[in-house]
Amino acid sequence: MSRLADALPRRVDVPLLFSAVALSAAGLAMVVSTTSGTARGGLGGRQALFLLAGVVAASFFALFDYRLLLRASPALFLVSLLPLVWLPVFGPTIAGAKSWIRLFGGFQVQPSELARIATVLLLAWILENDDRPYLSTRTVAALVGVVALPIGLILLQPDLGVALTYVPFLLAALYLGGLRPRVWAGLVLAGSLAAGASWFVLKDYQKDRIRTFLDPDLAARGAGYQVRQARIAIGSGGIAGKGWKEGTQSRLGFLPVRHSDFIFAALAEERGFVGVAAVIGLYGLYLARGFGVARDARDRGGSMLVLLVVLNVAAQAAANVAMNVGVLPTTGITLPFVSYGGSSIIATWAMTGLVLSVAQRRFVNV
Secondary structure (H helix, E strand, C coil), X not given: CHHHHHHHHHHCCHHHHHHHHHHHHHHHHHHHHHHCCCCCCCHHHHHHHHHHHHHHHHHHHHXXXXXXXXXXXXXXXXXXXXHHHHHHHHCCCECCECCCEECHHHCEECHHHHHHHHHHHHHHHHHHCCCCCCCCHHHHHHHHHHXXXXXHHHHCCCCHHHHHCCHHHHHHHHHHHCCCHHHHHHHHHXXXXXXHHHHXXXXXXXXXXXXXXXXXXXXXXXXXXXXHHHHHHHHHCCCCCCCCCCCHHHHCCCCCCCCCCCHHHHHHHHHHHHHHHHHHHHHXXXXXXXXXXXXXCCCHHHHHHHHHHHHHHHHHHHHHHHHHHCCCCCCCXXXXXXXXXXXXXXXHHHHHHHHHHXXXXXXXXX
């Protein structure tokens, strides 16, 4: 018994688990705060169920040997693409997009969020099998293809926000695997040209968001309304905030999608600088412990898997915060662990379970 007690703290990364639990608890509290007493008052209870499902998924992946999942990742990836192929053609249109599959009891699942689990496993498996100082052309093409496939299918729905959450996977994989400087230069040039050309295929509301980002006062009551209200909410929070359920911007309905895309602004209004610093600190702890687990991983595949997961979570959190303060255009990227959304929180917790699986098996005799 004493040997088990001594081993358990080493094999379960308690700080990483604590950061995920604390962020989820903060998110649940904010969802309740921003929706109670409104037509969306039931979202708090639904978020609690989603969180429970996420913890169950994380427990499964933590107990399952990640090395078996890495070997099965090509098949898992192909299976994850099937609903993404089906949705643009046969999926129901909800909120202007064919991104969800309706389930019983009014619940919905978003396959594009869940497909991130199989994608990160396949990327880690590819990197595990190419340990040269610089990635081969074949490996680079494989990495790009693995990320481009789901992105292309998700854009057909269309769902730009979720599609963008796949980009950090590719950038991290190319960086971690090793890419020659001239290839990076070529990718930057190609990306810049593609970004410029994408203007001609963007929808009008997406163009409005970019124009608003460049000039927030251009349409104060139109596309710029969200960013202006988010900034007001953030600035009004002060040092300690107005208190739980006391945020006027969110409670009076001035702040749009305050339980999802702009939950960070609602958090800043209610909890102030202290609350924002605590949440950002929890993301920092999650990232730092991820680096520690990756360093001590027993193999290259496990190390790459952990780094891809934690860097993706950190990048998504940074993008959401930047969107809330007006540094990036509004794109619908949610705040990991915190924003309302069943598929998102389940997928993020499941990927955290993969990190915990690597942590538990970082010793040779496990």
